[in-house]
Amino acid sequence: MDAAELKAHSESLEAEGPEAILRFAFARFPKVAISTAFGPEGCALVAMAAGIRSDLKVFTVDTDFLFAESVALREQFIARYGIQVEVLRGAVSIEEQNQKWGVRLFERSTDQCCALRKVEPTRRALKGLDAWIAGLRRDQGQSRAGIDILESYDREDGTSLVKVNPLARWTRKDTWKYLVDNAVPYNPLYDRGYKSIGCWPCTAPVGDGDDERSGRWGGQKAECGIHTFMSRKA
Ligand code: SF4
Numbered sequence: 001m002d003a004a005e006l007k008a009h010s011e012s013l014e015a016e017g018p019e020a021i022l023r024f025a026f027a028r029f030p031k032v033a034i035s036t037a038f039g040p041e042g043c044a045l046v047a048m049a050a051g052i053r054s055d056l057k058v059f060t061v062d063t064d065f066l067f068a069e070s071v072a073l074r075e076q077f078i079a080r081y082g083i084q085v086e087v088l089r090g091a092v093s094i095e096e097q098n099q100k101w102g103v104r105l106f107e108r109s110t111d112q113c114c115a116l117r118k119v120e121p122t123r124r125a126l127k128g129l130d131a132w133i134a135g136l137r138r139d140q141g142q143s144r145a146g147i148d149i150l151e152s153y154d155r156e157d158g159t160s161l162v163k164v165n166p167l168a169r170w171t172r173k174d175t176w177k178y179l180v181d182n183a184v185p186y187n188p189l190y191d192r193g194y195k196s197i198g199c200w201p202c203t204a205p206v207g208d209g210d211d212e213r214s215g216r217w218g219g220q221k222a223e224c225g226i227h228t229f230m231s232r233k234a
Pocket of ligand 1: 106109110111113115118198199200202224
């Protein structure tokens, strides 16, 4: 699909809901996978997609710094929806990371720690895919406000990858309505003041009026790097 065709499809999908966008992605891209950290958006997407296609390809990254609740939710999803979830970990173990970069690297360089624990395994998971479905929403903050439903990226090996954002138009409220209406499991930490959940060292509960991603990395950055390490084509 060339750039003009991708843009035209993306614009026409603006009138569609996430389910129709997922159906489009499954029909159009033979090698397609959903990535999720089992946040509310990922839970909604995986539940929705599992109802469309039984041979769903889902991958998730386990940084070895996840909350126990997040790991339990992943197992709950596998059992509930009967899906295969590929769990990826960094090529460098925590022990190797500690030896080379020192313990508690996340206190000195969240960029380096995220590169080792999140970006490297994500980069590996995306190899060979035609398309990558992610749970980004425009209203999650400034860094995501400009996303399109279909985007094209250049990989380092020179190949292209289409990123599909079926929830781009959804709000936080839309997401939670879907979860509640469809009795989709979610991380119980969301009932304890968290609005966005990643690794335990870099995630804090926030106040009612606070930006939803402000509890991540102490507000020092908004993205771990998995959505920014590739160059988006113009
Ligand atoms: S979120 Fe924190 S603990 Fe997790 S990979 Fe990034 S820096 Fe490391």
